[in-house]
Amino acid sequence: MRLAWPARAALVVLGVVLALALLGPLASPWHAEQLDWQRMAVAPGLDGAHWLGTDRLGRDLFVRSLEGVRVSLAIAGLATLVSLVLGVGYGAIAGYAGGRVDALMMRAVDVFYSLPYVFFVILLTVVLERRPATVFLAIGAVGWLTMARVVRGETRRLREREFIEAAVAAGVPAPTILWRHVVPNLAGPVLVYATLTVPGLILLESFLSFLGLGVQEPAASLGNLLAQGAQEMEAAPWMLLVPCSFLIATVLALGFLGEGLRDALDPHEL
Amino acid sequence: MSASPLLDSPQPIARFQTRLQARRAFAAALRPLFATPGNLTGRAPRLLRYALGRLLGTVPTLFAVITLAFLLVRLAPGGPFDQEQTLAPEVKANLDRAYGLDRPLPEQYLRYLRGLAHGDLGPSMRLRDFTVNELIAVGLPVSLTLGGLALLLAVGAGIPLGVLAALRRHRAADHLLMGLAVAGIAIPAYVTAPLFALWFGIHLRWLPVAGWEPGRPSDLVLPVVALALPTLAYLVRLVRASVLEVLSQPHVRTAEAKGLSPAVILLRHVLPPALSPVLGYLGPAAAAILTGSLVVETVFGLPGMGRFLVQGALNRDYTLVMGKVIVYAVLVIGLNLVVDLLQGLVDPRLRYPRRA
Numbered sequence: 001m002r003l004a005w006p007a008r009a010a011l012v013v014l015g016v017v018l019a020l021a022l023l024g025p026l027a028s029p030w031h032a033e034q035l036d037w038q039r040m041a042v043a044p045g046l047d048g049a050h051w052l053g054t055d056r057l058g059r060d061l062f063v064r065s066l067e068g069v070r071v072s073l074a075i076a077g078l079a080t081l082v083s084l085v086l087g088v089g090y091g092a093i094a095g096y097a098g099g100r101v102d103a104l105m106m107r108a109v110d111v112f113y114s115l116p117y118v119f120f121v122i123l124l125t126v127v128l129e130r131r132p133a134t135v136f137l138a139i140g141a142v143g144w145l146t147m148a149r150v151v152r153g154e155t156r157r158l159r160e161r162e163f164i165e166a167a168v169a170a171g172v173p174a175p176t177i178l179w180r181h182v183v184p185n186l187a188g189p190v191l192v193y194a195t196l197t198v199p200g201l202i203l204l205e206s207f208l209s210f211l212g213l214g215v216q217e218p219a220a221s222l223g224n225l226l227a228q229g230a231q232e233m234e235a236a237p238w239m240l241l242v243p244c245s246f247l248i249a250t251v252l253a254l255g256f257l258g259e260g261l262r263d264a265l266d267p268h269e270l
Numbered sequence: 271m272s273a274s275p276l277l278d279s280p281q282p283i284a285r286f287q288t289r290l291q292a293r294r295a296f297a298a299a300l301r302p303l304f305a306t307p308g309n310l311t312g313r314a315p316r317l318l319r320y321a322l323g324r325l326l327g328t329v330p331t332l333f334a335v336i337t338l339a340f341l342l343v344r345l346a347p348g349g350p351f352d353q354e355q356t357l358a359p360e361v362k363a364n365l366d367r368a369y370g371l372d373r374p375l376p377e378q379y380l381r382y383l384r385g386l387a388h389g390d391l392g393p394s395m396r397l398r399d400f401t402v403n404e405l406i407a408v409g410l411p412v413s414l415t416l417g418g419l420a421l422l423l424a425v426g427a428g429i430p431l432g433v434l435a436a437l438r439r440h441r442a443a444d445h446l447l448m449g450l451a452v453a454g455i456a457i458p459a460y461v462t463a464p465l466f467a468l469w470f471g472i473h474l475r476w477l478p479v480a481g482w483e484p485g486r487p488s489d490l491v492l493p494v495v496a497l498a499l500p501t502l503a504y505l506v507r508l509v510r511a512s513v514l515e516v517l518s519q520p521h522v523r524t525a526e527a528k529g530l531s532p533a534v535i536l537l538r539h540v541l542p543p544a545l546s547p548v549l550g551y552l553g554p555a556a557a558a559i560l561t562g563s564l565v566v567e568t569v570f571g572l573p574g575m576g577r578f579l580v581q582g583a584l585n586r587d588y589t590l591v592m593g594k595v596i597v598y599a600v601l602v603i604g605l606n607l608v609v610d611l612l613q614g615l616v617d618p619r620l621r622y623p624r625r626a
Contacts, residue, residue: 111331118561119595122583123342203458210460210565211580223460230464230569234472244461251456259452 007260013253017246021069030060032067033218044238053238055228065243068220069250075136075221076201080194082140083201087147088190092178094148095155106152109145117142121204125213135214139204143197150193151186158185188265196258199251206247222247320614328603335599336386339592340379350395350586369395382592391593396585397578402593405578410597413574416566417559419490420497424555428502429548432509433541439514447506454503459562463496463569493570497562501555508551512544542616549613553606560598 003011025032028051036058044053044061052062094105121138128134158164159182167177202222208214209223210230217224222243229240296316351357351365366372370381385392391402435447470476470492477491516522517540525535564576575594582590 111334118564119598120338120342122580123339123346123591123595127342127346199456203456207458207460207565211568213580213583226460226464230460233464233468237468240464240468244465247461248453248457252453255452255456 003260003264006256007264010253010256010260013249014257017069017250017253018073021066021073024066025063028060028063030063032063032220033059035059043236044242052242053236055239056232056236061225061239061242064220065222065225065246068222068225068243069246071215071219071221072202072205072223072247073198073250075139075205075215076198079136079140079143079201079205080197082137083143083147083197084190084194086140087144088151088183088186090144091148091151092155092182092186095152096159096174096178096182098156098159102152106149109148112145118204118207121208122211122213125208135205135208139201139208142204143201147190147193147197150189154186154189155182158182192258192262192265195254195261199254199258202247202251202254222250317614321611324607324610324614328607331603332600335603336383336596337379339595339599340382343586343588343592344375344378346586348586350588369393386596391596392589394582394587394590396582396587396590402589405590406575406593406597409573409575409577412572413560413563413567413576416490416493416497416572416574417556417563419494420501420559420563421552421556423494423498424501424505424559425548425552427498428505429509429545431502432506433513433536435506435510436513436517437536444510448510451503451506454499455507458500458565459496460565460569462499463493463566466492466496467569489570489572493566493572496569497559497566500562501558505548505551505555509544509548512547513540516540516544546613546617549609549616553602553609556605557602560601 030036036054038058039054040056040058042054044051052060052065054060055064090105090109094102097105121142124138124141125135128138164177164181167181172180205214206221206223206226209221210227212224212227214223215221225243226240226247229236229243233240349371350369351362357365363372370378373381382392389403391406394400394402394405397405431447435444438444471478477488478486522535522539525539530539563574564579566572567574567576575597578587578590579594581587582594
């Protein structure tokens with residue numbers, strides 16, 4: 001498998017961001033939630049104690065942004081996992097069953113699709129109290145719809161293949177066929193689509209945090225850092241620009257990587 | 271008419287004839303649509319049946335929206351009258367009675383449905399002296415102006431740019447547009463909106479940073495652009511892919527072989543089929559723009575529908591949150607319906623039930 005250059009560049013950027021997110025805070029003497037009373041809202045500078053400046057409370061923005069990247073990536077990753085399990089299960093069953101069951105199951109997906117889901121995620125985060133765990137559950141509960149569609153289409157294609165027919169003829173029960181023969185063959189498209197899901201879910205998480213419904217202070221996530229930065233941008237633009245650049249770098253890299261993987265693994269458009 | 275010597279079977283002509291027949295049959299089917307709209311069970315005109323089917327299809331969706339909104343809001347811990355200092359039990363009981371919250375849940379649900387059927391969304395539970403209808407009547411025009419203009423900008427700029435990218439495939443303009451499009455999709459409105467405000471509002475001082483005065487269009491420029499960008503970027507890519515696909519089809523080659531000018535080929539043979547998926551995307555696009563307007567309104571301080579929504583959800587303002595979510599849902603569902611009907615009108619294949 002050979003990736004196109006934008007995808008390879010994206011892989012490098014992603015590696016750098018990940019390495020920074022995991023190791024960067026160790027290199028700085030500051031904690032994500034530690035206040036520096038002497039230096040509140042100072043601008044970025046290499047000579048100072050804070051490379052990327054501090055926020056209104058004197059917390060180091062370099063460390064806080066990386067903490068935000070970590071939290072946002074973790075939430076999006078877990079939510080992708082939730083949507084992957086739900087979507088693959090649902091889509092494979094619908095696609096393999098076919099006929100009326102399939103029509104009914106996909107009709108339900110259509111109904112969910114036409115709901116303005118973000119408003120329901122907002123309601124969900126309210127119902128489930130605001131903790132990171134509930135945020136990823138709420139997001140993952142939404143993300144599985146497209147996955148289910150992709151998987152269902154792929155399963156319908158697989159169902160016509162000879163090895164499935166052979167398994168049916170050999171008397172293998174349907175659940176075993178699904179688990180042993182269908183699901184492993186879905187790996188390619190599922191991997192591609194999961195990579196494309198992560199940036200979308202990062203954006204959804206930071207959207208919720210931006211509105212104050214996601215990750216709560218004093219914990220950091222890219223969304224709530226952006227929200228604070230947006231309030232302070234007249235006096236202290238770096239409070240907006242620093243988390244912003246991390247978000248853009250992460251999301252763009254994941255986007256390009258997903259597209260590259262799709263082109264490399266899967267010639268037909270998903 | 272004789273078969274062309276180049277074709278070794280009369281099949282294309284046969285196909286042409288069946289298409290002619292199909293077209294006549296369709297015209298015949300349309301005729302009663304204009305004459306008598308009755309007799310829906312028998313040989314009802316396809317288009318009318320399609321439209322009715324779609325219309326009926328929105329009913330369960332609407333019902334699901336209302337029920338889900340009601341259940342989610344009510345299942346949330348806490349209530350609208352929990353405050354910093356707890357109210358005396360008698361006061362709370364009185365408040366609960368006044369708003370009908372002391373009734374069993376199913377009864378409250380039926381009451382809410384009855385109010386809804388009369389277009390009454392009830393009183394706001396936290397913003398005293400306001401009904402939800404009044405609050406929505408203030409916010410909806412602002413949000414619709416903002417969203418409508420953003421959708422117009424996205425479609426108006428997205429389609430030509432997408433066609434341009436497709437026609438200049440693998441050239442500099444294409445690469446530039448695609449790079450920008452990927453960035454545009456990846457960078458959401460809540461990032462661009464504050465950045466725009468920072469650059470154009472504070473740094474360059476070209477446009478107001480925030481605020482809303484009726485009749486001052488400069489207030490709308492930055493919010494509309496920030497809101498439209500992700501949808502615009504997505505449309506550019508969608509149109510490009512769609513145009514490229516149509517360009518590779520045999521009917522375009524035929525048109526070229528006939529010696530039609532490139533402009534005629536583009537306008538008559540490429541764009542109509544290529545824009546059908548674009549029409550389909552308008553529904554999700556409208557949903558995305560409505561969602562985005564929640565943030566854009568917050569950043570630019572516009573008094574739209576998004577105002578009080580998040581606060582209302584945190585305060586457990588049951589009626590306000592339900593009312594706003596339902597209005598948003600009705601907007602999205604309504605737009606999807608309009609798009610469906612337009613697609614049925616444009617693409618005859620959709621009027622016929624799909625066979626598995």
